[in-house]
Amino acid sequence: DAGVTQSPTHLIKTRGQQVTLRCSPISGHKSVSWYQQVLGQGPQFIFQYYEKEERGRGNFPDRFSARQFPNYSSELNVNALLLGDSALYLCASSLSPTRGTGELFFGEGSRLTVL
Amino acid sequence: QQQVKQSPQSLIVQKGGISIINCAYENTAFDYFPWYQQFPGKGPALLIAIRPDVSEKKEGRFTISFNKSAKQFSLHIMDSQPGDSATYFCAASARSNDYKLSFGAGTTVTVRA
Numbered sequence: 001d002a003g004v005t006q007s008p009t010h011l012i013k014t015r016g017q018q019v020t021l022r023c024s025p026i027s028g029h030k031s032v033s034w035y036q037q038v039l040g041q042g043p044q045f046i047f048q049y050y051e052k053e054e055r056g057r058g059n060f061p062d063r064f065s066a067r068q069f070p071n072y073s074s075e076l077n078v079n080a081l082l083l084g085d086s087a088l089y090l091c092a093s094s095l096s097p098t099r100g101t102g103e104l105f106f107g108e109g110s111r112l113t114v115l
Numbered sequence: 116q117q118q119v120k121q122s123p124q125s126l127i128v129q130k131g132g133i134s135i136i137n138c139a140y141e142n143t144a145f146d147y148f149p150w151y152q153q154f155p156g157k158g159p160a161l162l163i164a165i166r167p168d169v170s171e172k173k174e175g176r177f178t179i180s181f182n183k184s185a186k187q188f189s190l191h192i193m194d195s196q197p198g199d200s201a202t203y204f205c206a207a208s209a210r211s212n213d214y215k216l217s218f219g220a221g222t223t224v225t226v227r228a
Contacts, residue, residue, distance in 0.1 A: 042204050042206075042219055043204070044218070102164070104214070
């Protein structure tokens with residue numbers, strides 16, 4: 001079975017540009033979460049979506065937005081990129097945020113470099 | 116603020132030795148404590164997890180010890196192998212918060228052959 005897939009795997013942007021990252025969850029999983037991992041640190045929670053509704057948002061500015069589609073895939077958008085947005089962006093999927101076991105399965109991430 | 120504190124930042128162990136990583140938390144609502152293993156260029160992979168109703172869980176060479184009263188938990192890697200060289204993250208989440216994970220800062224483990 002395919003795991004969580006993310007695209008693109010690597011991308012380079014310049015300050016002020018906008019980026020869209022994509023995620024397909026494990027088949028049967030209805031919840032998608034996004035995490036930011038800066039080099040040398042643990043992942044930080046950005047968003048959680050379940051059944052196309054936002055279930056939570058971490059301490060990130062409004063430049064970050066996301067959505068979930070009817071097929072449970074998701075997009076993360078970041079506007080007006082800053083150098084500090086350079087990071088590995090991880091998508092994780094789970095069965096359900098409330099009825100599940102808490103297990104999150106991560107993709108391999110999208111490595112964003114902002115110049 | 117960081118809700119889960121992890122130590123040490125890095126450790127080196129000889130092949131066959133024991134690696135021990137410690138984590139502490141403050142939020143008593145946490146009820147799920149997973150450990151993730153991450154290799155360079157890859158996403159974190161779930162290694163083992165524990166819930167507060169048990170004090171220890173073992174899967175192969177990996178054991179989690181959990182001390183609810185002290186709000187601490189640790190990962191023991193027995194008979195460490197070079198293939199175990201990776202970064203390990205402890206994490207915690209709560210059903211009441213839809214299992215949003217709070218991660219520790221990570222421990223880089225190097226196993227010398």
